[in-house]
Amino acid sequence: MANPTAAICVIGDEILSGRTKDKNIGWIAEQLCGLGIQLTEARVIADEKKTIIRHIRELSDANDYVFTSGGIGPTHDDITTESVAAAFDVDVERNQEAMRRLEQHYKGTEIVLNEVRKKMADIPASATLIDNPVSAAPGFQLKNVYVMAGVPSIMQSMFEGIAVTLQGGTIPTRLTVQCATGEGNVAQILEQISDHYESVSVGSYPWFKPGLFGTAVVLTSLDEDLAAKAARELCELVRQAGFAAEDAV
Amino acid sequence: MANPTAAICVIGDEILSGRTKDKNIGWIAEQLCGLGIQLTEARVIADEKKTIIRHIRELSDANDYVFTSGGIGPTHDDITTESVAAAFDVDVERNQEAMRRLEQHYKGTEIVLNEVRKKMADIPASATLIDNPVSAAPGFQLKNVYVMAGVPSIMQSMFEGIAVTLQGGTIPTRLTVQCATGEGNVAQILEQISDHYESVSVGSYPWFKPGLFGTAVVLTSLDEDLAAKAARELCELVRQAGFAAEDAV
Known part of the structure; x- marks a missing residue:
């Protein structure tokens, strides 16, 4: 629901x-x-x-x-x-x-x-x-x-x-995967994950600090297991592409 | 216009x-x-x-x-x-x-x-x-x-x-009058000013600090002179009501 x-x-x-x-x-x-x-x-x-x-x-x-x-x-x-x-x-x-x-x-x-x-x-x-x-x-x-x-x-x-009086719902699981590269290098992987896991929303947020940059990928889903599975697969694919990636949260 | x-x-x-x-x-x-x-x-x-x-x-x-x-x-x-x-x-x-x-x-x-x-x-x-x-x-x-x-x-x-490419308009004049009392004590005066100066918008913003409170009244108008006149009249009326008031900006 x-x-x-x-x-x-x-x-x-x-x-x-x-x-x-x-x-x-x-x-x-x-x-x-x-x-x-x-x-x-x-x-x-x-x-x-x-x-x-x-x-x-x-x-x-x-x-x-x-x-x-x-x-x-x-x-x-x-x-x-x-x-x-x-x-x-x-x-x-x-x-x-x-x-x-x-x-x-x-x-x-x-x-x-x-x-x-x-x-x-x-x-x-x-x-x-x-x-x-x-x-x-x-x-x-x-x-x-x-x-x-x-x-x-x-x-x-x-x-x-x-x-306390509001009718709540399922609290979404939100996992962040930090990729040590610009979003242009992981965009195809993100699209692949997004297509594969239809009920997982995949958001991409580039960040910059002096001398450092990366992409925070946020996976959100009402299905906790699916979000975790998508996060693991994302990490693997990013690493296979030659960049560091880790489940930050 | x-x-x-x-x-x-x-x-x-x-x-x-x-x-x-x-x-x-x-x-x-x-x-x-x-x-x-x-x-x-x-x-x-x-x-x-x-x-x-x-x-x-x-x-x-x-x-x-x-x-x-x-x-x-x-x-x-x-x-x-x-x-x-x-x-x-x-x-x-x-x-x-x-x-x-x-x-x-x-x-x-x-x-x-x-x-x-x-x-x-x-x-x-x-x-x-x-x-x-x-x-x-x-x-x-x-x-x-x-x-x-x-x-x-x-x-x-x-x-x-x-x-620089946007077609701008008249920059509104925005004057703040600080009243050293709660807004409940100046509300009728504000309404009076608002009714009297139709083209002046009168906003009332109460504020609180430990041991202090007051009301910032913001007068906004495309007509600078009218805004200034409304601010002066407001100050006078608030003082007549027994509270301190000053043109803060």
């Missing part, structure tokens, strides 16, 4: 302007890989309601899971919640449990839970809250879309809470 | 698996901002021909420019060239100028320009070559799509060559 699929949707003008560098795609990608969920694509989109609605619908239809980050704070430019709700024709309402968490969080601090901050308790009806251990204001799950904060530490704390 | 628009398309399974962290989106985003070209979205997609064709067509139709990175090396998993060509129903052919550059590059080295490496001289007919000062194998421009290498240093050297 194929693994469940997922897409990531990073929402934020600050990423598109280059002002802030995204760190969420790479982090979520790694987590999904460890859960046996296949990331099919990632998008970075603007803080525009129509844009968000269009992308959320598209990604939700095409994937088992969608993970968003960004745009759920208290300010006027935080429009992810209303946009995701609109994508599914659901109303946004003040969520009592979310309010309780905000009250609890701000109690005894100097920060006033004013009308603006209460906006963070506005959640689409029928959505499930996603815990925010860092700053209380929750994310939410609506249909197959998981809406999380943009700040990496908060997003990560949210994702770790939902990870 | 509105600025020209662009999309970025990062092509590579290694990014989606989390094995490699993308560095190209943030770098290209910054360059485009400096050229007055508006980045509308960025996508990371898989090394699959059908997938690449679909996304390239979509992004090419919707934007003035599309910049891709990844998948133009010599191995079997490098399918960007044939896929982009197929997206525009153009044939791929051995490009004589690209061959000359590869021959020149490998002359006097131990590296043999074998059949596999010659694949890097296969370029869509009617495409224009993009120089590769680092490792010779060129990228190409086909219609409004600029196809570049995935390795950041090579991609950057390619982009710097084409940057």
